[in-house]
Amino acid sequence: MFEVIKQQKPKSELNEQITVQTKSGVRTRIDIGGKDANGKIDLVELKSSPTAPLTKNQKKAFPEIAESGAIVKSRNKPPFEHLEEIPPTKINVIRKEE
Numbered sequence: 378m379f380e381v382i383k384q385q386k387p388k389s390e391l392n393e394q395i396t397v398q399t400k401s402g403v404r405t406r407i408d409i410g411g412k413d414a415n416g417k418i419d420l421v422e423l424k425s426s427p428t429a430p431l432t433k434n435q436k437k438a439f440p441e442i443a444e445s446g447a448i449v450k451s452r453n454k455p456p457f458e459h460l461e462e463i464p465p466t467k468i469n470v471i472r473k474e475e
Contacts, residue, residue, distance in 0.1 A: 378423050378471075378473075379391070379393055379408075379409060382409055382421060386411070386413070386419065388413055388414045389411045389412060389413045389414070389419060390411050390412055390455065390456040391409055391410070391411030391419075392409070392410060392411060392454045392455060392456070392457070393408060393409055394406055394407075394408065394451070394454075395407045395409075395410035395420075395449060395451050395454050395457060396449070396450040396451045397438070397442065397447040397448060397449055397450060397451075397463065398447060398448050398450050399437075399438050399441040399442060399445070399447050399448075400441070400445055400446070400447070400448075401441060403434050403437045403438045403441065404434060404438075404450065405432065405434040405435050405437075405438040405439075407420050407421070407422055407468060408421055408422050408423045409421040409422075409423070410454070410457060411456060412456045412457075418463055418464070418466050419469070420442070420463075420466055420467075420468045420469065421468070421469045421470075421471060422435065422439075422468050422469070422470045422471070423471050423473070424470060424471070424472045424473065425473050426472065426473055427472050427473070427474060429472065431470070439468045439470075442463070442465070442466060442467075442468060443465060443466065443467045443468070444465055445465055446462060446463045446464045446465045446466065447462075447463045448460060448461070448462055448463070449461045449462075449463060
């Protein structure tokens with residue numbers, strides 16, 4: 378699915394499995410994160426079925442990330458730097474259709 382997303386966003390630099398931490402301390406992993414040519418951040422969570430739930434931490438973190446952003450905890454995940462602050466950003470949840 379990562380390759381499909383990359384093809385849909387050819388001008389974006391994307392990476393997989395980005396670990397972030399919210400200001401309240403909740404850590405979670407986002408399947409795909411990246412930036413377009415203008416630096417706009419795109420965060421994508423992939424689910425394997427129409428009913429696959431978010432994890433406990435995703436349920437807590439995603440609304441907080443949308444409201445107040447997060448800090449990148451992953452290392453070696455360009456275009457993100459370790460400890461880079463992500464501004465408030467909505468995570469796009471994509472569910473695989475059966």
